[in-house]
Amino acid sequence: MNDTGTVPRPTLPTVHSLFSPEWLRAAAEATAGRSPDDGTALRLGLRLTDPPPGVAGQVLVLVDQTTGALAFRAGEWDERPTLTLTLAHEDARLFLFGDAERRVRLFEHGRLVLEGVFLFVFFLDRLLQQDPSGALARLRRCTADAPPATRHRPDAAAAVTAPEDEAAAVRAAAEILPRTMDALHTELGRTTPGAQLHVSHAPSGTDVSAALGSSRPGVPFTRASRPIWYCCAKTLGAAAVGQLWERGLLDPMAPVARYLPWYDGDGRERVTLHQLLTHTSAVPMGLDPLHGAMAAPVALRRELLRRMTVPTGTPPAPASPTGRGGRGS
Structure with a gap:
């Protein structure tokens, strides 16, 4: 009780707009002493399509995948992030502080674009749900319009009743x-x-x-559910290419440009189907635009392919050992 005989109300933290200078300072204080290591952290780039006045339009989030420690840096990135999300300011708030269902729905409304190693979305989602370091709980208290916290249940996946x-x-x-x-x-x-x-x-x-x-x-999850196949789809793709090859409709040693005329220029005309199937082309992998943009519209993914440049000095692929040309389509 104070001098007036009343019980003082607890002081509420000051809230700020996500990624505003005030919010970034509050985030630095909330995560002080718990910052992830630059060399091992997952690097999540958030690019806002509608940053409010005074709010950073581009933020790099460093995430420790073991402890869940977070760090936020506004401005240009010194290297390409592991994941890059282009999304609205409100969607960025839901991505960081919303529950799992809200985060899933962000990938369904068609306004979010993801580039990078898609697999890390799942590990990141788990960290955001469990918040092992408590960083999100501290940040939520200083974030304006943050969605309410939800209690994570470790057995939530197994608790769903199946038919x-x-x-x-x-x-x-x-x-x-x-x-x-x-x-x-x-x-x-x-x-x-x-x-x-x-x-x-x-x-x-x-x-x-x-x-x-x-x-x-x-x-x-049922036997009829449609999961993401990732690399498992390569077996079907290889079998389809083999069948077309047997019918004389395709030559795996031919350039991709023979079948996709728009995949041409800047060295792309030297890339063959065989190289793509065997991962032996000179096109860089991992964090390049070709490997990612999974949640992007088809037109954007095709444009990323058009802009892919093959390193200069790359030797041409070997000629087809069969001599079967394969007809373009």
């Missing part, structure tokens, strides 16, 4: 492949929200198909 036929398939899979299913259950809510398993082994007669966890917040 009975899906649950029966999981039980059947656990009887046939108990250790495999135990390993998948261990990863739910830790490294992945959900998983699908299919095993078909003719000699033993084994035929297993099951899905578990969540495909998105509150929605169970």
Whole structure:
């Protein structure tokens, strides 16, 4: 109690617009002593399409993937971030402070563009949900219009109730492949929200198909769910190329430009289908524009391909050993 005999009200923190100079100073104080290491941190670039007056339009967020420590730096980037998100100011606030469902929906409304190593989105989402360092909780208190905090449940992925036929398939899979299913259950809510398993082994007669966890917040992962295949799609692509090659409709040693005329100039005319299939072209990989922009419109992804420049001095690819030219399409 104070001198007037009343109980003083707790002092509320001053809130500021996200990425304003005042907010950045408050963020530096809130994360002091817990900054991630520059050499090992995930580098998330946020580029705003509508920065309010006085708000930084470009911010680099350093994220320690082990501890969840954060650091924010406004201005130009000294190197290309691991991930770059181009989005509205309000969407940036939801991405950092919203719950998992709101974060998922940001990738569905068509206004967000992502470039970089898409896989890191999942690791980043987990850190933002769990906030192991408490940095987001401290930052939320000084962020204007921040969405309310939600309690993270480590078993949230496994807590979704699946339809009975899906649950029966999981039980059947656990009887046939108990250790495999135990390993998948261990990863739910830790490294992945959900998983699908299919095993078909003719000699033993084994035929297993099951899905578990969540495909998105509150929605169970089923055998009919459509996951992101990533590199698993390469097997289908290689088989399709092989079938076209057998029919004489395509030559893997031919330049890509024979089949995609717009993929030409700046050395791109020397890149062959075989090089792309075997990862042996001179086109740089990893953080270049070709590897990423997964959440971007098709027109933007094609434009990024058009701007890709092959390093000078790159030798031409070897000629086709078959002599089968393949017709362009």
